[in-house]
Amino acid sequence: MNTSLQMAVPGTARRTPVERFRGQARSRLFRADLLTVLAWSSVAAAIALWLADGGATGFSTLAGSFTALGIVAGLAGMDLVLLMLLLVARLPLIDGAVGHDRALEFHRKLGKPSLYLLLAHGVLIAVGYGMAEGLDPVSELVSLWVLVPDMWLAIVSIGLFIAVVVTSLVAVRRRFPYEFWYTVHLLTYAAVLTAIPHQFSTGALFAEGTWQRWYWIAICIATGAALAHYRLLEPIVATVRHQLKVSRVVTEAPGVVSIELTGRHLDELAGNGGRFFIWRFLSPGAWWHPHPFSLSAEPVVFDSSGRGRLRITVRNLGRGSAQLARLKPGTRVAIEGPYGLFSTAARSRDHVVMIGAGIGITPIRALLERTPFEPGNATVILRGHSEAELYLGAEILELCRRRGATLFHLTGTRTTGEQGWMPESAVRSGHRLVSYAPHVAEADVYICGPTAWARSVISEARSAGVREEQLHNERFDW
Amino acid sequence: MRIRAAVSAALASAGILLVGWQSGAHVADTGSAAATTSATTSNGTSSGSAAGGGASSGSSGSSSSSGSSGSAGATAQAAGTYAGSLVQTRFGAVQVQITVKAGAITDVTALQLTDEDRKSVQISTRAAPLLRAEVIKAQSAQVQTIGGATVTSAAYLSSLQAALDAANL
Numbered sequence: 001m002n003t004s005l006q007m008a009v010p011g012t013a014r015r016t017p018v019e020r021f022r023g024q025a026r027s028r029l030f031r032a033d034l035l036t037v038l039a040w041s042s043v044a045a046a047i048a049l050w051l052a053d054g055g056a057t058g059f060s061t062l063a064g065s066f067t068a069l070g071i072v073a074g075l076a077g078m079d080l081v082l083l084m085l086l087l088v089a090r091l092p093l094i095d096g097a098v099g100h101d102r103a104l105e106f107h108r109k110l111g112k113p114s115l116y117l118l119l120a121h122g123v124l125i126a127v128g129y130g131m132a133e134g135l136d137p138v139s140e141l142v143s144l145w146v147l148v149p150d151m152w153l154a155i156v157s158i159g160l161f162i163a164v165v166v167t168s169l170v171a172v173r174r175r176f177p178y179e180f181w182y183t184v185h186l187l188t189y190a191a192v193l194t195a196i197p198h199q200f201s202t203g204a205l206f207a208e209g210t211w212q213r214w215y216w217i218a219i220c221i222a223t224g225a226a227l228a229h230y231r232l233l234e235p236i237v238a239t240v241r242h243q244l245k246v247s248r249v250v251t252e253a254p255g256v257v258s259i260e261l262t263g264r265h266l267d268e269l270a271g272n273g274g275r276f277f278i279w280r281f282l283s284p285g286a287w288w289h290p291h292p293f294s295l296s297a298e299p300v301v302f303d304s305s306g307r308g309r310l311r312i313t314v315r316n317l318g319r320g321s322a323q324l325a326r327l328k329p330g331t332r333v334a335i336e337g338p339y340g341l342f343s344t345a346a347r348s349r350d351h352v353v354m355i356g357a358g359i360g361i362t363p364i365r366a367l368l369e370r371t372p373f374e375p376g377n378a379t380v381i382l383r384g385h386s387e388a389e390l391y392l393g394a395e396i397l398e399l400c401r402r403r404g405a406t407l408f409h410l411t412g413t414r415t416t417g418e419q420g421w422m423p424e425s426a427v428r429s430g431h432r433l434v435s436y437a438p439h440v441a442e443a444d445v446y447i448c449g450p451t452a453w454a455r456s457v458i459s460e461a462r463s464a465g466v467r468e469e470q471l472h473n474e475r476f477d478w
Numbered sequence: 479m480r481i482r483a484a485v486s487a488a489l490a491s492a493g494i495l496l497v498g499w500q501s502g503a504h505v506a507d508t509g510s511a512a513a514t515t516s517a518t519t520s521n522g523t524s525s526g527s528a529a530g531g532g533a534s535s536g537s538s539g540s541s542s543s544s545g546s547s548g549s550a551g552a553t554a555q556a557a558g559t560y561a562g563s564l565v566q567t568r569f570g571a572v573q574v575q576i577t578v579k580a581g582a583i584t585d586v587t588a589l590q591l592t593d594e595d596r597k598s599v600q601i602s603t604r605a606a607p608l609l610r611a612e613v614i615k616a617q618s619a620q621v622q623t624i625g626g627a628t629v630t631s632a633a634y635l636s637s638l639q640a641a642l643d644a645a646n647l
Contacts, residue, residue: 033483037490044491048498053595056502067568132568207595468480 020372021444025348025469031097039083042219046075049212050205063131070124071205077117078199078216081161081192082223084110089226090234090339099341100276101475108168115165122158154198160191196220235278235336241265244310244333246281249325252391255316256359257325258296261333266299266308274340275366276474279312282332286323294342294474296362296392298369313391315359342446342474344371349444349470353437355457357383357421357449358391363474364448365392368399375404379437383410383421383449408436421456433460441465447473561589562641565633569598572633576641583617583647586610586638592630601627609634618642 050071058068087094087107094103123137130140144151166172167184199216200206206213244263252258275295280287296313316322342363352373356364361382368380380400384390390409400407412423420427433440445466447457454473461471561575569592577585586609591602605627612621619639623631 033480033486036483037487040487041490041494044494045498048494051495051498051502054502056499058594063566063568129568132566205595207600 021347021349024345028097028346028348029469031093035094035097042083043076043079045215046079046212047072049210049215050075053205053210053212063128065128066124066131067128070121070128073117073124074121077114077121078195079219080110080114080117081195082219084114085188085192085223086226088231089223090230090336091226092230095274095339096341096345099346100274100339101473102341111165111168115161118158118161122155148198150197150201153194157191157194160187160194164188164191231336235334238336239334242269242335244335246327246329246331246333247309248329249327251325252313253388256313256391257316258311258313259324259327261310261312263308263310265306266310267301267306269310269338270299270301272344274338274343274345275363276340276342277312277335277337278339280334281324281327282334283327287334289323290336291324294340294363295366297366313359313362313365315391340474342367342448342472346472347371347444349442350374351377351439351443352446353379353381353440353443354446355381355383355449356447357453358389360448360450360454360474361391361393361396364446365396365399367446368396368403368405373403373405376406377439377443378403378405379408379440379443380405381408381410381436383423383453385413386411406436421453421460432464433457434464444470444472447471451475558645559587560641560645562637562639562644564590565637567592567629567633568594569601569629570594572602572630572637574634574637574641576638576645578645578647581647583614583642586613588634592633598630602630605630606634613638617647 055068055071058064058071084107087103087110090100090103098106122141126137126140126144129135129144130137133140135143141155145155164185164187167176167181173181200213206216242263242265244261246259247262248260250258250260277293277295279291279293280289281291291314293312293314295310297311299308299310301308314324316325344367350373352371354364354368356362361384364380364382368378378400380396382390382393382396387393387409390396390411393409397407399405410423410426412425414420414422415424415427422431437443440461441464443466445457445461447454447461449457454475458471458473557579559575559577562573564571564573571590572592573589575587575589576583577587588602588606588610591606592598593602605624608624609621609631613619613635615621619635619642621635623635
């Protein structure tokens with residue numbers, strides 16, 4: 001089987017003269033790089049403006065050096081905190097360049113460094129001020145708390161930051177329900193707001209007439225406005241505009257249901273963009289629980305006014321998901337989205353390989369429906385313990401037949417003790433990713449499934465010559 | 479591609495920092511020039527007991543008279559100028575000099591005032607004339623501190639006290 005498939009490759013490659021997605025990918029990578037440069041530049045700008053206001057004079061004495069380093073740590077820390085807020089503000093620019101899940105990943109990565117910077121800020125300032133006044137750092141902190149207005153707020157703020165980061169550590173987060181983490185995480189806003197007064201009043205750093213004052217006022221207001229607009233206003237507008245209602249709940253397999261929704265103006269959701277939404281089903285006891293799911297079918301539009309149907313397919317994963325099986329038709333639905341890059345917007349090549357496992361198969365089903373490819377240029381690989389776990393398998397088979405995609409079902413248990421992504425039988429037969437998708441190195445690879453499994457697929461794809469811009473992974477276990 | 483992002487980000491950041499540092503350099507120059515001047519002054523003229531917790535640079539020991547009178551500090555209530563101690567605060571150093579004629583304070587000059595940043599400069603330039611007027615009126619360091627300039631006032635008056643001691647007033 002391998003040989004025949006591999007011999008077919010050169011012919012297929014020669015038949016695609018136009019590489020229509022190269023430009024799109026180049027532009028997306030450019031935007032991602034530009035955002036990276038902007039992010040680092042903002043940290044540099046925060047420090048540069050302080051230098052421009054004569055900050056470096058502090059380094060002439062030892063005490064001054066401690067204070068100056070403390071100020072640099074504080075400036076960088078605050079800048080990173082604002083960047084973290086922007087990363088979760090769901091800005092279309094960020095979402096379209098790196099995707100919703102990558103943005104969250106960067107957000108998580110910045111958590112600890114920014115906390116360390118803020119802690120260093122507090123300690124270094126206490127040491128620096130203490131040395132200048134002949135006090136030890138602890139007495140200095142006490143005197144700052146008591147004597148200097150707004151400083152107690154800043155000390156409260158750092159306590160809040162510590163609480164937010166500690167509850168977000170993976171080990172701690174697993175022990176508590178999502179709602180607890182979420183509530184504590186909301187304290188971030190309180191932490192940022194309590195940190196701001198001391199910067200503008202007693203810190204004297206952002207005194208009137210300095211460039212720093214304008215820079216920080218501008219980025220604080222811009223961040224706040226972005227959060228208010230994209231996290232509050234846009235979802236409300238989308239919810240009101242699309243008027244989604246549950247129309248029917250279909251059981252696909254034990255513990256797996258498809259929820260169909262009807263709404264208006266759904267043609268607006270059918271572009272090349274993401275298919276990931278955050279759903280709130282507005283029924284008593286469930287409305288406050290946000291569910292992150294991707295569509296499991298392309299939006300269907302009934303008429304020119306945009307009335308139509310959406311579908312998501314979900315597995316009974318937790319307490320919140322269990323309620324979904326009992327949803328009543330007619331329940332109103334609030335949405336945030338669409339987000340993400342698990343869509344045609346991420347394509348960079350003419351060939352496409354789609355690999356899904358378990359409930360991660362469902363976004364693959366939606367992608368397969370409309371993403372452009374010539375017959376023969378697409379491969380779909382579905383992974384599950386048994387045929388019954390290849391959810392929506394019949395629909396996917398039908399789509400593959402119609403569009404000319406090659407479909408593989410990989411079922412069975414994993415090799416014991418190994419981190420492979422294929423079933424034991426396939427590994428024994430010596431199959432690899434290229435056995436199923438011989439042109440994988442020249443294809444976009446869409447991967448959706450459990451984290452550890454996806455990591456295994458990604459590492460094999462990389463070693464098969466797939467480049468970073470061709471890999472598209474959607475996480476669904478948050 | 480990630481290399482491109484990393485290199486551009488590093489270059490951009492370095493560029494921004496360099497521009498910031500360059501445009502801040504003149505502020506730094508002014509600052510260190512002022513520090514040098516005041517150090518010379520305090521070495522050449524007088525030094526008082528350090529009231530700032532021992533952090534002051536090169537000022538310790540008893541005060542001595544200076545300037546026009548120039549001679550020994552033992553001359554009680556001589557006319558002349560007397561510099562107070564250099565007092566360190568977290569917003570910068572403070573040092574004052576008094577002019578004495580016939581046993582009375584006729585003038586108070588600030589040799590150095592809190593100048594850590596623009597706000598400190600703003601505060602000290604507002605507070606200094608008020609303190610000067612109060613001191614000349616009261617003829618002692620026992621005057622009210624200026625609201626909103628607590629640190630500057632305390633350092634000013636403590637440097638003044640050292641100058642008064644030096645003048646045996």
